[in-house]
Amino acid sequence: MPVLPTSGRLRWTDVPAPLRARLEDALGAAVADAVTPPGGFGHQLAAALRLADGRRVFVKAADDDDPLTAANLHEATVLGTLPPGAPAPDLLGIHRAADWTAVAIAHLDGPHPDLSPASGDAGQTWALLDKLTSSPAPAAYTAAVSTTPSTAATLHGWAELAADPPTDLDPGARTHLPQLTELEAAWPALAHGDRIVHGDLRADNMVRDHTLGVTFVDWAHATTGPACIDTASLAPQLVLAGHAPADVARLLQDHPATADSPETTTAFLVALTGHWHRNARRPAPPGAPGLRAYQHRAAAAGLALVGYRLRP
Ligand SMILES: Nc1ncnc2c1ncn2[C@@H]1O[C@H](COP(=O)(O)OP(=O)(O)OP(=O)(O)O)[C@@H](O)[C@H]1O
Numbered sequence: 447m448p449v450l451p452t453s454g455r456l457r458w459t460d461v462p463a464p465l466r467a468r469l470e471d472a473l474g475a476a477v478a479d480a481v482t483p484p485g486g487f488g489h490q491l492a493a494a495l496r497l498a499d500g501r502r503v504f505v506k507a508a509d510d511d512d513p514l515t516a517a518n519l520h521e522a523t524v525l526g527t528l529p530p531g532a533p534a535p536d537l538l539g540i541h542r543a544a545d546w547t548a549v550a551i552a553h554l555d556g557p558h559p560d561l562s563p564a565s566g567d568a569g570q571t572w573a574l575l576d577k578l579t580s581s582p583a584p585a586a587y588t589a590a591v592s593t594t595p596s597t598a599a600t601l602h603g604w605a606e607l608a609a610d611p612p613t614d615l616d617p618g619a620r621t622h623l624p625q626l627t628e629l630e631a632a633w634p635a636l637a638h639g640d641r642i643v644h645g646d647l648r649a650d651n652m653v654r655d656h657t658l659g660v661t662f663v664d665w666a667h668a669t670t671g672p673a674c675i676d677t678a679s680l681a682p683q684l685v686l687a688g689h690a691p692a693d694v695a696r697l698l699q700d701h702p703a704t705a706d707s708p709e710t711t712t713a714f715l716v717a718l719t720g721h722w723h724r725n726a727r728r729p730a731p732p733g734a735p736g737l738r739a740y741q742h743r744a745a746a747a748g749l750a751l752v753g754y755r756l757r758p
């Protein structure tokens with residue numbers, strides 16, 4: 447059984463001593479303290495370690511029975527194969543002891559970006575996505591992600607909701623259930639492509655580093671796919687951050703990653719929104735407080751955008 451915290455994340459002291467010693471040995475200094483940044487819903491260790499010599503290193507760790515270890519190893523491979531200049535931190539190393547695995551990543555210094563209309567961070571993120579998806583992924587990256595199924599490609603929810611519509615389902619969604627189900631069914635066939643896909647873009651999976659600017663972290667769901675996935679994923683996040691849905695809908699129409707593929711973009715957005723609507727209503731998983739409440743908010747934001755893309 448994976449080791450789970452009773453609430454929130456595992457702490458540095460929850461990591462078995464042999465792995466802590468292995469890390470300190472590999473990093474060349476003792477760990478002076480460990481800070482768990484806010485954000486995310488995972489239960490594993492994800493902490494900024496401050497070393498006795500003042501350096502900082504970001505470490506994710508879980509026991510090897512925990513599916514998060516496979517996800518962390520996938521992320522490590524991805525970080526090692528992204529093209530130069532990609533908005534991602536460097537991989538420092540993978541360390542194993544006592545049937546646990548830790549991935550050490552270069553520490554980014556700064557807060558999560560502010561995606562609200564008052565900040566320039568959303569514009570910067572939008573521009574990063576254009577750059578990231580304007581050419582095909584490098585061969586090494588494509589090979590690295592090819593052995594892990596794309597979670598983006600399997601997003602769905604509307605068919606299940608249509609089979610037994612919940613009483614609290616948004617009336618707009620209820621009216622359009624046949625169309626939403628049809629669009630979501632089209633998504634898996636459209637989900638293939640040769641571009642880099644981060645696959646889980648939210649403000650808490652980005653850091654606005656004081657030197658590098660907005661940088662994407664948590665590449666555990668990275669895959670290849672059509673250029674539109676990350677840009678369409680970011681759109682509901684902008685709505686959650688206070689942008690008017692009409693403004694975001696227009697941005698989505700104009701962005702280079704989504705403008706040329708309106709059908710694929712709509713199918714993805716519908717599938718993502720269906721996933722949120724369905725999952726928000728499921729029992730909360732252990733070790734992920736706040737996830738269902740977030741999914742309810744994201745479901746509403748996604749639906750507001752979907753409304754601009756459906757046939758009347
Ligand atoms: N390289 C880094 N440097 C500094 N802080 C980071 C770095 N990578 C991630 N973080 C911070 O740590 C938090 C958790 O990291 P991350 O999202 O990678 O963990 P996770 O367990 O996979 O998260 P999730 O709960 O989203 O699945 C992020 O929200 C971010 O604030």
Ligand SMILES: [Mg+2]
Pocket residue numbers: 485486487650651664
């Ligand atoms: Mg995260």
